[in-house]
Amino acid sequence: MIRIPLDNAGGPKMQDYHHDNQCTWCDGCGDYGIWTAAKRALVELNIAPHEVLLCYDVGCHGNMSDKLLGYRFHGLHGRVIPFAAGAALANRNVPVMAFGGDGASFSEGIGHLVHGLRSNYPMTFVLHNNANYGLTLGQASSLTWQGQPMNTSPNGIPERTLPSMDFVFSLEPTFVARGFSGNIDQLTEILKVAIKHRGFAFVDVLQACPTYNHFATHDYLLERCYDANKEGHDPSNFAAARKLATDSSERIATGILYQNENTPDYYEQLVARQNVKTQAVDEVEKKDVSAWMKKFV
């Protein structure tokens, strides 16, 4: 279980996460909403920038890495989950959030997503789901709608759209939520629950990309998204959650879709760490290896 600090003298404020670097996202980009919700969730959980690790994949969203304070890592394309998981396992006193786009997470990094979910690493994964590769000028990703004309595929791609939520549920996740970049209040509440989740929290955020995504636009999402929890959805019901998550033909269910706090996370299942009071990071020792290195010169 992630340990959230209870006593933050004075409590962090939104401005504590502020960075003077100017945002470079396009006007109307959903990244602004996710950025704001992440900040608000951390502040409302009383987590100061020096108490959290924020990890970013490559993509438009990754430009958040120098716009939001906190301990930060900006890695290789598709590789944010293994780094974030390693950090989360090394020091369980620091909540870890990883941010990735739909391109990296469901293509280059899909193997890491599989193992993040099946391993139940203690971390939050936020999917910036704008259904295209925005940073590289609007190519189709595996979540772009089949046949949708994009910059490098003007006739649309022939591949079927990857059924992302069905895929996620097939790996028996312990936490799945869906938000919308245009509903910051709801996304803030979702992220607060996700950050406190016992294992791997998968948060799909449907994100407007007005520059390249002309199909699932802000208005399209605004019209269709509804709060399933307010309509009585029980997040402990796996089958109902899967059905809601995968059927977006008319309306799109958002909110906490599935939550299971009874399954131990990866660390808790490590036999060698049972009854160990220290964090792995505390056990690192400095050794002088200069004599040993001389053997190789």
Ligand code: SF4
């Ligand atoms: Fe946002 Fe799309 Fe512009 Fe990237 S290309 S900054 S995702 S609107």
